[in-house]
Amino acid sequence: MLETLSSGLSPLAAADVGRAFEPGTPVLLTIAALAIVLLLVLIIKVRLHAFFALIITSLATGLAAGIHYGEVFDVVVDGFSSTIGGVALLIGFGAVLGRLVEVSGGAQVLADRMLATFGEKRAPLALAVASLFYAFPIFLDAGFIVMLPIIYTVARRLQGGFMIYVLPSVGAFLMMHALTPPHPGPTAAATVMGADIGTVLVVAMLVGIPTWYLAGYRLGLLLAKNHPNMPVPDIFGEPEITEHVRAPKFGTVIFCLLLPLALIFYNTVFSTLESTGAVDSGNVGLTISKLIGPTPIALLIATLAAMYLLYLRPRRGVQDVRSGLSDLVDKAFAPVCSIILITGAGGAFGGVLTATGIGDSIASALDSFGMPVILAGFLVAVAVRVAQGSATVAATTAGSIMAPSVAELGLEGFGLAAIVVAIVAGSITCSHFNDSGFWMVGRFCGFDTLTTLKTWSVIGTAIGVLAFLLAWVVYALVA
Numbered sequence: 001m002l003e004t005l006s007s008g009l010s011p012l013a014a015a016d017v018g019r020a021f022e023p024g025t026p027v028l029l030t031i032a033a034l035a036i037v038l039l040l041v042l043i044i045k046v047r048l049h050a051f052f053a054l055i056i057t058s059l060a061t062g063l064a065a066g067i068h069y070g071e072v073f074d075v076v077v078d079g080f081s082s083t084i085g086g087v088a089l090l091i092g093f094g095a096v097l098g099r100l101v102e103v104s105g106g107a108q109v110l111a112d113r114m115l116a117t118f119g120e121k122r123a124p125l126a127l128a129v130a131s132l133f134y135a136f137p138i139f140l141d142a143g144f145i146v147m148l149p150i151i152y153t154v155a156r157r158l159q160g161g162f163m164i165y166v167l168p169s170v171g172a173f174l175m176m177h178a179l180t181p182p183h184p185g186p187t188a189a190a191t192v193m194g195a196d197i198g199t200v201l202v203v204a205m206l207v208g209i210p211t212w213y214l215a216g217y218r219l220g221l222l223l224a225k226n227h228p229n230m231p232v233p234d235i236f237g238e239p240e241i242t243e244h245v246r247a248p249k250f251g252t253v254i255f256c257l258l259l260p261l262a263l264i265f266y267n268t269v270f271s272t273l274e275s276t277g278a279v280d281s282g283n284v285g286l287t288i289s290k291l292i293g294p295t296p297i298a299l300l301i302a303t304l305a306a307m308y309l310l311y312l313r314p315r316r317g318v319q320d321v322r323s324g325l326s327d328l329v330d331k332a333f334a335p336v337c338s339i340i341l342i343t344g345a346g347g348a349f350g351g352v353l354t355a356t357g358i359g360d361s362i363a364s365a366l367d368s369f370g371m372p373v374i375l376a377g378f379l380v381a382v383a384v385r386v387a388q389g390s391a392t393v394a395a396t397t398a399g400s401i402m403a404p405s406v407a408e409l410g411l412e413g414f415g416l417a418a419i420v421v422a423i424v425a426g427s428i429t430c431s432h433f434n435d436s437g438f439w440m441v442g443r444f445c446g447f448d449t450l451t452t453l454k455t456w457s458v459i460g461t462a463i464g465v466l467a468f469l470l471a472w473v474v475y476a477l478v479a
Helices: 025-045 050-064 072-103 106-118 120-135 140-158 163-179 184-193 197-224 250-276 284-292 295-315 321-355 358-367 373-388 391-409 413-427 436-444 449-478
Strands: none
Touching: 025 050, 025 321, 025 449, 050 072, 050 321, 072 106, 072 140, 072 250, 072 295, 072 321, 072 436, 106 120, 106 140, 106 250, 120 140, 120 163, 120 197, 140 163, 140 250, 140 436, 163 184, 163 197, 163 413, 163 449, 184 197, 184 391, 184 413, 197 413, 197 449, 250 284, 250 295, 284 295, 295 321, 321 373, 321 436, 373 391, 373 413, 373 449, 391 413, 413 449, 436 449
């Protein structure tokens, strides 16, 4: 999954699951391939809803791979719940915040300022650059949902097809989330491999900026040409700006959008200080950061602030304003329920694939091939990513597997950081049906399953491969 709070809640490991029989690695790989084919048939040919298709395929895959019939449902539920627990909060709060920004006229205010500053022709670039900054301290799930109303508004105003505006921003969020600390994947991989976080960040940005421009922004524009007339989705509904209520000021909207970033960044700073021993567990600042800095809490605080600043305060004296706010929240929740369920079902499928041991089998085989350590790390991360879906788990697992080999080389500084970046590049590559982000972003963008494969998956894979190649160049220069 793309990273949510659930990244720390792993589905049941293969060793924890009762087995009716133990298939070998070739059989497991065949089952995994057939499972993906079954999903494609159910969703594309049979036209079965993705939620049902994912649950059915998860159950069938678990049984075929030898999970005991009495435990296969538990494995599915575990994968579903560990994913949806964090996703539901992020999507729920993010959807309400996004709806408030749109209904209040805040999205229009931001779009007007952006277009006046950068011009209509540079609108896709302006949205992508804004996404780069917004994606730095915040998980892709939450940041992308909050950015969507602005992207919707710009696309509605300028027309020309929705994809030309959304795909460059998708590339920006993917690159920042995959490569840069403080996101969980690169932070975890750097930690288990003993790399300095600051050095990893420098290498990640050195590699990431050209990667984003070529594989995110430029490739996004190229892919958008295949869908020139795609309409803007109405996930949040059409704008419902009240005529006699003034639109919020630019600074007020920016404050509401930057508030969760500031809280998350505050938490990240103190978490880093705690890990280095600079502050102890009794530090007041650290305690406060743990209370207000987790992503769902930061979004909750920002959403409450937006309720007052963007909706209640401008409507003082309006009759039944609080009932109107309640209706707004209901309207924001209604369209995202299906997305939450599909995302959880994607996590269930990933949980089943993890429980079968497919990822461990592939990773161990690749690690024993004797290839260059940086290439082996990348391929191990790709294998784990394909097998179970989570970029954080893929980065952490690959880093743990490769750490002994890297330690024998005595690498440090930029050489070690380059290997970390190569590994996390692999962790974002080849997103497919077991990645909850695949379903979340696809549904919020109004893409069908095949279109999501042709856009989200292609951009993510291009970013992963190009980032790996550039990291290898850095490694060759400094190691």
